Amino acid sequence: MTGPGSASGDSAAGDTTESIARIYRREYGRAVAVLVRVFGSIDIAEDAVQEAFTAAVQRWPSAGIPPSTAGWIITTARNRAIDRLRRDAAGEDKYAQAALLHSRTGEASGMAPQDLLLDELAEEAEMRDDTLRLIFTCCHPALGMPARVALTLRLLGGLTTAEIARSFMVPEATMAQRLVRAKAKIRDARIPYRVPRGAELPERLTAVLAVVYLIFNEGYSASSGEALIRDDLCAEAVRLARLLVSLMPDEPEAQGLLALMLLIESRRAARMTADGGLVLLPDQNRTLWDKELITEGQDIVRQCLRRNRPGPYQVQAAINAVHSDSPSAEATDWGQILTLYDQLLQLAPGPVVALNRAVAVAEVRGPAAALGLVDGLDLAGYGLFHAVRADLLRRLGRFREAGAAYRDALGLAGNAAERRFLEGRLLGLPEGD
């Protein structure tokens, strides 16, 4: 027999197991989303979908993969959940009784999945709405940021608690507790299962995009630990952004975030040396950049420009698109980048944006002008602030001050690759002033 995760010796069955893993990634979140609506409970939905995938792993290798995998998983999950709830409800379990009642209410209003399965279009539309509801619930502002991230990865990405714990370098028990507490708050405080409308949508969407970008950044430059890049988190963030773009095609900031992540992701291969050292943008071998990702990212940036409803993610994507356009570091159109940073500073004022803008100022007007701007920023607790200052001081020949600034940056560096990079810079400084 073939259990979850164990491929049988038969190669066709092995292929099926491969496919099931892919289908799991694709369908898990929306199956959970539909079942949360049907039963009004995240826990019941999660258990039911897990059970359905376990059944799929047992059955599909011999019976073949069904034509509608989503339909099969959702129907199986729903039937198994109802069977179990009926047993529990007979034993006076009030939660089971409530969940059963909830699922019947859905049937009465014509929202039960077996009705929807008759009409594929309605099914698809409802599934999309459910997925959005689940996204907005997971990213509700009444939940703490770590809880939002964990819930999103768990419920929409189908990552296990252990996988999420490893990704964020916390003990599995801590992550399990975080998820339990977040789900209990959703249930007990009655965080609604709905998509925000009208005036509240922009703020709530911003919160969702922030969660997705945080997942990407955690994967791209892990804030602690040895690994600079954690591929699975980046891939999941990009998948979530694609999902958001497909679900909310009229939101240019969702597109902007997707483009931004694709363009950053395109430089992955050039960003590290073979021995794990960090390579900054000007020093990267641009032939290693992923042209497909660049083309896709730049196409989205162009679509955003045509829409002319700019936002912070779109402008950051545009800045990255300028870099991606340039055949060499020297040929970079810094004037255009500075114009975009001016726009970004208006849309999203803040010292970190001002710091990044100063880097562009250094290229256009020289390091002295940039240093004047940087020194006025209140960012002493931010490692990159000291690294930028150090670089400007080095370029101005003020090596002793540069050394002090590199040491400040080292004290705040988050991971080993950054530390090694900064140590290299520090050692490379000439003697004297």
Added chain:
Amino acid sequence: MSQYLLSIYQPDGPAPSAEFLEPIMRDLDTLNQEMKATGAWVFAAGLHPADTATVLRPKGDEVLITDGPFTEGKEHLGGFTIIDVEDLDAALDWGRRLAKALTLPVEVRPFQH
């Protein structure tokens, strides 16, 4: 429908001047009227300052009595409103308006039911 407790936290110390409080109390009154009109309002009350509080603490068979509020700190519960609404988003909407009207932080907490 679900009930929520909206707790208002205010800094200890002398009460603000009448001129300062007057517009705030007017805004609060308007908000309470609106809560009543929409059926969200269940109950509301303002409390005397925390130094009027007395704490009773069971110890063995006895109950110890001490002067002052239960929690140490520079802010204490100054009043509360109970509302009955659809879900947390609705409760947060009222809570947000209450915080704005009072210019004080508000904690929103669900009732067990």
